[in-house]
Amino acid sequence: MSNLEILQALIFEPRKAFAGIAERPRFFFPLFLLVLTTAVMSIWYTSVVDIAWLADREMRHGFAAGRLTEEQIAVQVQNAVDQRGVRVAIGAIATIFVLPLFMLVAALYYLLAAKVTNVDRSYRQWLAFSSWTTLPTALGIIPAALVLLTAETNQFGQEALQVLSLNALIFHRAIGEPGFSWLNGINLLQFVSIYLSIYGVKLWSGRSWLFSAVFILIPWLLIYVPWAWFSFR
Numbered sequence: 001m002s003n004l005e006i007l008q009a010l011i012f013e014p015r016k017a018f019a020g021i022a023e024r025p026r027f028f029f030p031l032f033l034l035v036l037t038t039a040v041m042s043i044w045y046t047s048v049v050d051i052a053w054l055a056d057r058e059m060r061h062g063f064a065a066g067r068l069t070e071e072q073i074a075v076q077v078q079n080a081v082d083q084r085g086v087r088v089a090i091g092a093i094a095t096i097f098v099l100p101l102f103m104l105v106a107a108l109y110y111l112l113a114a115k116v117t118n119v120d121r122s123y124r125q126w127l128a129f130s131s132w133t134t135l136p137t138a139l140g141i142i143p144a145a146l147v148l149l150t151a152e153t154n155q156f157g158q159e160a161l162q163v164l165s166l167n168a169l170i171f172h173r174a175i176g177e178p179g180f181s182w183l184n185g186i187n188l189l190q191f192v193s194i195y196l197s198i199y200g201v202k203l204w205s206g207r208s209w210l211f212s213a214v215f216i217l218i219p220w221l222l223i224y225v226p227w228a229w230f231s232f233r
Contacts, residue, residue: 025128055080
């Protein structure tokens with residue numbers, strides 16, 4: 001199967017898609033799309049946002065909130081304005097390195113979990129698996145782009161781009177309120193990715209839905225449960 005055929009099959013025939021991924025485990029195409037869409041949104045947002053407003057907001061609501069004087073905040077804001085280009089470059093470079101690293105680590109977890117549970121798949125297969133099953137999150141570029149194109153002001157945080165997050169759809173927490181970061185960090189497209197991952201493990205392992213769900217959800221729980229504890233405090 002070609003990359004486009006796998007992409008189409010993930011939507012309409014996921015069983016066929018995972019068979020194709022297992023047979024020819026290619027990961028560059030989905031990983032490239034993920035990096036490209038994430039980098040484009042990072043560069044676009046940083047290029048249009050009121051960087052002085054954003055830096056001031058970060059200083060007042062970030063980890064250093066309450067520990068900086070007005071003079072220190074003003075210095076940090078001016079530095080951010082002077083280094084807008086650096087911010088744009090750092091965001092793009094971080095995406096290029098962090099996303100592939102995330103996929104490599106995810107594939108390593110899958111490989112180790114598979115060895116423990118006697119699921120016979122190679123590291124390359126798991127790398128392709130993690131890349132393809134994460135690809136649905138790239139669709140987030142569509143609503144985010146619409147926000148950037150229709151915004152009537154350039155003073156909005158990155159959470160405004162997370163149109164499909166639980167916070168945007170249901171909870172509407174403001175910055176600084178308990179759970180704000182956690183609820184913005186979970187969106188509907190992630191649930192699509194999780195479902196595809198569980199379904200893929202079920203097909204590749206021949207085990208139950210419960211086994212497949214536990215296989216996939218362990219790392220999510222290890223990340224999101226502590227994050228929730230800190231975020232809602």
